[in-house]
Amino acid sequence: MPSLGLQTDLMFSRYSGLVEDVGRYVVITTPSNPNYYFGNYLLLKAPPQAGQWSDLELDFARYVGAPPRIKHFAFQWRVSGDEDGADMSGFMQRGYEYMECAVLTAKRTALLEPQKVNADIDVRMLQSEEDWRAWYELELQERDIDQPKEDYVAYLQGVRDMYRSMIAAGRGDWFGAFQQGELVGSVGLFFDERIGRFQNVLTKSSHRSQGICHTLVHAVAKAGFDRADTLVMVADENYHAARIYESLGFQPSERQASLCRRNDGESKSGEDSGVEASKPE
Incomplete structure (x- = not known):
């Protein structure tokens, strides 16, 4: 069953940017808005593994971009039921913000x-x-x-x-x-x-x-x-x-998850992600 959360995310990306499947990832870029974290990210086909940050960051720079134009890293993926409790501590030690989101639907x-x-x-x-x-x-x-x-x-x-x-x-x-x-x-x-x-x-x-x-x-x-x-x-x-x-x-x-952090071109930990957060109430 396709992910309604990711499917509707890509509605905006296809309208204002580029969406390309390169095999391991779906690459989303928005050339007109490099500061848009979730307009410039890698959509992963499987959750990241511990210790994978180096490969992911290299691929992000290759496919999405790097400073001074792209000043962040951002990755997103669909969460399946058997991924509860996935260990993201290695990423978080590098300053990543990890977020899990619920996709809610209504008729x-x-x-x-x-x-x-x-x-x-x-x-x-x-x-x-x-x-x-x-x-x-x-x-x-x-x-x-x-x-x-x-x-x-x-x-x-x-x-x-x-x-x-x-x-x-x-x-x-x-x-x-x-x-x-x-x-x-x-x-x-x-x-x-x-x-x-x-x-x-x-x-x-x-x-x-x-x-x-x-x-x-x-x-x-x-x-x-x-x-x-x-x-x-x-x-x-x-x-x-x-x-x-x-x-x-x-x-x-369903659920989806993301990792993101700012990237000024240096390797740092404890950085803030800079991702926009909605504040409903």
């Missing part, structure tokens, strides 16, 4: 009403340049403080342009939660035939735990079923966001 009949509703927000598509400026400022404000601002700005401008281009092409929309005219949450939903994929659920830090995420995701999912039979959400297994989505009827269907 129209499974969608549940939110347990926590915020009646004070207006959920609508981003339309004006003012809306998109507010989106940009919110994403920049809520980024991980360990992410270098210069690199993050370049990344953010690149993905903004990609999303807006996809929207103009009829591939999806971006939605905002507005409270008294202020953008306090947002999420994208894009489509590949009859499959919809959510992107970057975010709630402003000063407005969390107010039901904004529940209300926003439910409203967008309900609208999304007009175009899709299945909606897909990918969430960090160790973050509470997955529980929010499950409360709305999304169910875990």
Whole structure:
């Protein structure tokens, strides 16, 4: 059975970049946005093994790139049931961030009403340049403080342009939660035939735990079923966001994992990954 998580990841890569199967890996590159970690990575066909970091980093440099243009390493793969407890300590000692994500899916009949509703927000598509400026400022404000601002700005401008281009092409929309005219949450939903994929659920830090995420995701999912039979959400297994989505009827269907770290051209440990993290609630 194909991976819905990875399949919908590649929807964005194919739109804005290049996807090439080279045998051992699928190589994903986005020439227009070198700071986009998961637009420039190796998709592994099997999980990495202990001590394999040297070969992987050499292959990454060969197929994806190296400093000064590509200043990170990033690898992703599907997790099967017998891989629980895989030892990634060797990679983590080299400064890699290891993340396991749940791929959650829902059909129209499974969608549940939110347990926590915020009646004070207006959920609508981003339309004006003012809306998109507010989106940009919110994403920049809520980024991980360990992410270098210069690199993050370049990344953010690149993905903004990609999303807006996809929207103009009829591939999806971006939605905002507005409270008294202020953008306090947002999420994208894009489509590949009859499959919809959510992107970057975010709630402003000063407005969390107010039901904004529940209300926003439910409203967008309900609208999304007009175009899709299945909606897909990918969430960090160790973050509470997955529980929010499950409360709305999304169910875990598979898992995927990733390793990433910054790369300034030197061999270091303890580096930060610089990967964007969604902050739903």
